[in-house]
Amino acid sequence: MINTDVLIIGAGPTGLFCAHQLGIIGLKCEIVDNLDKIGGQCIELYPDKPIYDIPAIPECTGEELTNKLIKQIKPFNFKFHLNDRVQEIRNENEKWTVKTLNGKEFLTPNIVIAGGVGSFEPRKFPTKNCEKFEGKTVLYSIKDKNMFKDKKVVIFGGGDSALDWAIELSKNSKVTLIHRRDEFRGVSSSVEKLKELESEKKLELFTKYSIKDVKGNEKLESVEIKNEEGQSKIIATDYVLGFFGLIMQLGPILDWGLNTDKKTIPVNTENFETNKKGIFAIGDICSYPGKLKLILSGFHEGALAARGCFKYARPNEKYRFEFTTASKNVKDRLGIKE
Numbered sequence: 001m002i003n004t005d006v007l008i009i010g011a012g013p014t015g016l017f018c019a020h021q022l023g024i025i026g027l028k029c030e031i032v033d034n035l036d037k038i039g040g041q042c043i044e045l046y047p048d049k050p051i052y053d054i055p056a057i058p059e060c061t062g063e064e065l066t067n068k069l070i071k072q073i074k075p076f077n078f079k080f081h082l083n084d085r086v087q088e089i090r091n092e093n094e095k096w097t098v099k100t101l102n103g104k105e106f107l108t109p110n111i112v113i114a115g116g117v118g119s120f121e122p123r124k125f126p127t128k129n130c131e132k133f134e135g136k137t138v139l140y141s142i143k144d145k146n147m148f149k150d151k152k153v154v155i156f157g158g159g160d161s162a163l164d165w166a167i168e169l170s171k172n173s174k175v176t177l178i179h180r181r182d183e184f185r186g187v188s189s190s191v192e193k194l195k196e197l198e199s200e201k202k203l204e205l206f207t208k209y210s211i212k213d214v215k216g217n218e219k220l221e222s223v224e225i226k227n228e229e230g231q232s233k234i235i236a237t238d239y240v241l242g243f244f245g246l247i248m249q250l251g252p253i254l255d256w257g258l259n260t261d262k263k264t265i266p267v268n269t270e271n272f273e274t275n276k277k278g279i280f281a282i283g284d285i286c287s288y289p290g291k292l293k294l295i296l297s298g299f300h301e302g303a304l305a306a307r308g309c310f311k312y313a314r315p316n317e318k319y320r321f322e323f324t325t326a327s328k329n330v331k332d333r334l335g336i337k338e
């Protein structure tokens with residue numbers, strides 16, 4: 001059981017800045033995110049796109065903003081739990097017990113939900129049999145490419161992820177790429193490289209085909225594909241990979257007994273607390289009159305929620321407002337020597 005002052009759900013820009021504000025006022029937090037990386041929508045949806053409306057930063061990309069936010073909380077050494085989803089929460093003796101999909105448990109007086117538009121989940125194969133092999137030989141992301149060395153790999157998809165992995169894995173594996181259309185959505189340089197590898201017989205390509213079924217009992221043996229004319233082919237394989245993009249799902253957050261309104265969580269604007277004591281909601285997921293779904297609003301909401309957490313984390317202390325420019329406490333917490 002991990003004890004902490006605050007558990008933050010979501011490592012998007014709002015969750016990250018809220019962590020900074022908690023550190024500044026002397027509270028500890030742990031941060032859980034379903035994604036395998038920090039940054040939320042900024043890193044998952046537009047890492048290379050310039051943002052022009054972050055106060056005092058005339059222009060920066062989603063990735064640059066994320067890196068700056070990570071740097072800003074570095075002095076506090078907060079722990080991230082990535083690739084994990086907060087699944088269940090329970091209230092006991094004025095504290096919240098929080099359980100994740102991977103079996104981690106946290107005990108905390110405060111939960112800050114900075115879950116944006118929900119957790120990003122891979123779009124999966126519609127084929128029921130795939131579930132049997134999911135996470136083992138039917139995969140939607142790659143953590144260690146070495147596991148595919150000298151293996152047969154069938155990749156489905158026509159976007160950048162499918163193309164990049166087909167090209168990369170073809171160096172050491174027998175790769176077949178399958179896409180339901182003739183045209184690819186990936187960048188033209190990758191499409192050219194793919195065609196080159198196909199003509200050199202370093203990779204096999206089937207277009208206008210989609211998955212029909214996977215076969216195998218204990219072990220995956222083959223995948224059956226079909227085209228619009230109803231013709232099918234069976235390809236022997238060790239792994240099947242699907243790269244069809246991500247969908248966002250509010251998922252378990254909707255089951256926690258919180259008031260919700262059109263997939264958002266209404267909050268009061270004094271401290272961004274929800275209808276449950278000790279549960280706060282900030283960023284894209286919260287709603288109140290005049291809410292703007294902008295990063296700068298999320299920063300302000302995180303600052304107030306952090307102060308809201310203080311009274312439950314330190315019930316016997318009074319929160320004292322301090323400027324970072326003047327406070328010795330703050331400078332000590334940031335490790336600044338004068």
Ligand SMILES: Cc1cc2nc3c(=O)[nH]c(=O)nc-3n(C[C@H](O)[C@H](O)[C@H](O)COP(=O)(O)OP(=O)(O)OC[C@H]3O[C@@H](n4cnc5c(N)ncnc54)[C@H](O)[C@@H]3O)c2cc1C
Nearest residue numbers: 010012013014033034040041086115116118119283284295
């Ligand atoms: C293409 C595009 C361009 C944009 N441009 C701008 C712009 O120019 N300026 C601007 O201000 N805003 C812009 N935005 C909006 C901005 O990205 C969002 O307002 C911002 O990302 C919201 O931050 P957040 O931290 O609230 O949520 P998110 O960034 O969505 O992060 C939420 C995180 O929570 C995680 N999560 C959710 N549920 C769970 C769970 N149960 N367990 C674990 N993790 C969970 C998700 O995986 C995600 O990483 C843009 C958005 C898009 C899509």
